[in-house]
Amino acid sequence: MAVTVETLEKLERRITLTLAATVINSEVESRLKKLARTVKADGFRPGKVPMSFVAQRYGAQVQYEVVNDKLGEAFSAAANEAKLRVAGMPSIAQKDEAAEGELAFDATFEVYPEVKIADLADTEIERVAAEVTEEAIDKTVEILRKQRRSFAQRGAADVAADGDRVTIDFEGKIDGEPFAGGKADGFQFLLGEGQMLEAFEKAVRGMKAGESKTFPLAFPEDYHGKDVAGKEADFLVTVKKIEAQHLPDVNESFAKALGIKEGTVEALRADIKKNLEREVKFRVLAKNKGAAMDALVGKAELDVPKSLIAGEAERMVANAREDLKKRGIKDADKAPIPAELFNDQAEKRVRLGLVVAELVRSQNLQAKPEQLQAHIEEISQSYEKPAEVVRWYLSDRERMAEVEAVVIENNVTDFILGKAKITDKQLPFDELMATA
Incomplete structure (x- = not known):
């Protein structure tokens, strides 16, 4: 019938x-x-x-x-x-x-919907690249030194300086009234590393252990604490202890402590460079993938099913609740999170998914077995036992599905970049690493 x-x-x-x-x-x-x-x-x-x-x-x-x-x-x-x-x-x-x-x-x-994708030949895309410089390696070495620094208490006559760890008591008041989060005892922070507002650090800098000081502090308009943002407070601070930091020397002992088998500074720097290059590769790929996907969606014409948007929004709500649960929020699974908050983002995700699926179908961009294997092996290289990581991926269908999705996205990205008008741009290392 x-x-x-x-x-x-x-x-x-x-x-x-x-x-x-x-x-x-x-x-x-x-x-x-x-x-x-x-x-x-x-x-x-x-x-x-x-x-x-x-x-x-x-x-x-x-x-x-x-x-x-x-x-x-x-x-x-x-x-x-x-x-x-x-x-x-x-x-x-x-x-x-x-x-x-x-x-x-x-x-x-x-x-x-029927998905129509226009010719990509006249699409302009900026493709970025970046290199791991010696300066970047130096900065990473300094980070590793700071992660392994030790502290020794200063003398009574010494004053707090940048790099010191200070222990303080403080209390802040606005118009003579205490406010939430404005008081702490035995609070520690590293001076000069931006852990506190600059005005706070400036006040503590030069103080001695046992000394107290009152000073004004203006909270920025965009301060994360909305109750005090844009307001001025008076703080009373007492320095309880000042400790000088000691950074380990960069030598063979330092290299061995970081797990470098050869135990040389040269091998340490080579290992750092290898890890940074891997991170740079993934970040560059992510930026170029984003640019390519944006260009693809801009060339596509389609109606997006409302039911798929609603379903994606609900999944995003579930993910948000799960995130709250991991942060220890009580009754996170009952949190009142309206799905409408995610509608715009959900619509973008669904639209992109439909367009990518059409391009994969029409251009035969499915993931090949050798591509899946290569991607897993590349991921495994950042672990101590690569062979176990490879087996871990190959033994689980869900993990393999995630790998397949990434490989397909890479295939789509390469296809788009191969068709579009490309402008290459060299990004400074620090600028690339600062992006989310």
Whole structure:
């Protein structure tokens, strides 16, 4: 029997589904009989509960389940017969009128759109590149030194200077009144490393242990604490202890402590360079991938199914709640997070996914087995035991699916960059690393 598909607007469609009452009743009876074998009721032995009792207690629930199952089967068959690519779940409502002996339902749903991608030849894309310089290696060495620094208490006559770790008590007031977060005892911070506001550090700089000072501090307009942002406070600070830092020398002992087998400074710098080059490669790839994807979406014409946007927004809400849970937020799974907050971002994700899928299909950009293997091996090189990492990926379908998605994105990026007008730009190392 031919399926009649009604077009409502853009991607929205409607079809009518009919179910024979005899089929529904027969399946309900069959399920109730099966249920009667295991159902328990006071006064009856297992398997001896009367069918009338089972039907009275479970009949409505079983009928609901049967109708839903049969509707799912009917909808799937109708969509296949009409060769429809259904996007999201259908909304099904029972009709008031139906032929005798039948139940009729309207199924309203969306279909996947036709995606048209214009010629990419006139698309302009800025492709970035970056190099690992000796200066970048030097900065990384300094970071590693600071991670392994030690501290020794200064003398009573010494004053706090940049690089020192100071322990202080402080209390701040606005218009003579204390405010939340404005008081602490035994608080430690490293002077001169931007851990505190500059005005606070300036006040502590030059103080001695046991000394107290009162000073004004103006909070910036964009300060993260909204209650005090843009306001001026008076702080009383007392320095309890000053400790001078000691950075380890960059020598063979330092290199060995960092796990460098050769134990030489040259080998340490070579290892740092290798790791930085790997990080630079991934960051450059991410920036160029973003530019390529933006250009691709800009060349695409399509309507985006509302149901897919809603589904993506709900997934983003679930991810947000999971993130809150990981941060230790109480009742994070019940947090009132409106899905509407994510609609714009969800729409962008869905649009990009549809356009990428079309380009992959039309240009045969699927991931090849050798590409998957190469990508996993590249990831594994940043771990101590690469072979175990490779096995870890290959043993799990979900992890392999993630790898496949990345490889496909890389294929799409390479395809776009190969078609577009490219302008190359060399990014300074620090600028690249500062980007998210």
